[in-house]
Amino acid sequence: MGPATRYFDLEQPFKLYRGGSLPHARLAWESWGELDENRSNAVLIFTGLSPGAHAASSPTDREPGWWEDMIGPGRYIDTDRHFVLCVNSLGSCMGSTGPASINPDTGKPWRLTFPDLAIEDIARATRLVVDHLGIERLHALIGPSMGGLTALAWLKQFPESTRKLALISTACSATPMAIAIRSLQREAIVTDRNFRDGNYTEDAWPEVGMRLARKLGMISYRSATEWQQRFARQSQDYFPPTLFGMRFAVESYLETHARKFVGQFDPCSYLYLSRAMDMFDACDSDESLKRMFDRCFSGQSLVLGVKTDILFPLVQQKELAVALEASGNEVEYHELPSVQGHDAFLADIPTFGKPIRKWLNES
Known part of the structure; x- marks a missing residue:
């Protein structure tokens, strides 16, 4: 992790939503x-499944972040006006405690002995960081993808804790389509011969399973329209030909991205976070989404989505916007034009950045 990364130790032990606890996290x-004098300009950004806390570069860490062109001085999320905070999710392997971390009781990685992780745990753990910084109420809460689920889990546990709420390419719960895709990703990992019930080693990593999981992810993150525009039926010879080898450019594109991912993310962390997404339902203890917002949020909301998103389809963003409006909130809803599917919020920054800046800076 870069020198800009800081760490916060959670309360000991940290009890989890579905039972169990972490003795140290x-x-x-x-x-x-910078925080203003009243600590009223804080913008909290929750991440998707795989990103870490490094959302943007800084004077102490010049490495570009996962939302580099969105965050910074004079950018769409303007750090000359706002104090922007991004916390790596509990359960991740990007600096926070997760299945890849050492269990202090055994001296070995947690792996599959890690307690059952819920999206609610990610939200509550993050709240402790916010409290540590002395922030009583956020100016804005921004949740893209899995981060939107975490934002809803945050509101349910900490009602009226933000003035503004942005839900981006997300939903109140996963569709059967999304669950099916993630189920196949998990199956690819756990059936890799090197997975060994979580007892894999650096020398025998479940590489095949992770590669296949990443390829399935990449297919679901983008759209058929984009594939057609970028690759069509273009052939290539980048990878050595075999009987059923990679004859098309789209195949080598997926392979290249999959190989990059293999060494960057821990398999068990992927399994736990993926399952947590499938298990989350913002309405699991409320009669309706409207009732949840009635109880938890009153303020200015922004809901963004794209028609080409198959992982979090546009109907789910419409559902969020309708419920927010029905509960009396001021709602700005946009169906944004992009062929880049679910990843559009990462890949098409100007399209997403303009409505975010307008909404964020409105009084």
Whole structure:
């Protein structure tokens, strides 16, 4: 992790939503900009499944972040105006405690002995970092993808804790389509011969399973329209030909991205976070989504989505916007034009950045 990354030790032990606890846990976090005198300008960004806390570069860490062109001085999320905070999710392997971390009781990685992880745990752990910084109420809460689930889990546990709420390419719960895709990803990992019930080693990593899981992810993150525009039926010879080898450019594209991912993310962390996404339902203890918002949020909301997203389809963003409006909130809803599917919020920054900046800076 870069020098901009800081760490916060959670309360000991940290009890989890579905039972069990962690005897020791910490979260990695980064921030940009300065808190104002009243600590009222804080913008909290929750991440998707795989990103870490490094959402943008800074003077102490010049490495570009996962939302580099969105966050910074004069950018769409303007750090000259806002104090921006991003916390790596509990359960991740990007600096925070997760299945890849050492269990202090055994001296070995947690792996499959890690307690059952819920999206609610990610939200509550993050709240402890926010409290540590002396922030009583957020100016804005921004949740893209899995981060939107975490934002809803945050609101349910900490009602009226933010003035503004942005839900981006997300939903109140996973569709059967999304569950099916993630189920196949998990199956690819756990059936890899090197997985060995979580007892894999650096020398025998479940590489095949992780590669296949990443390829399935990449297919679901983008759209058929984009594949057609970028690759069509273009052939290539980048990878050595075999009987059923990679004859098309789209195949080598998936392979290249899959190989990059293999060494960057821990298999068990992937399994736990993926399952947590499938298990989450913002309405599991409320009569309706409207009732949840009635109880938990009153303020300015922004809901963004794209028609080409098959992982979090547009109907789910419409559902969020309708419920927010029905509960009396001011809602700004946009169906944004992009062929880049679910990943559009990462890949098409100007399209997403303009409505975010307008909404964020409105009084």
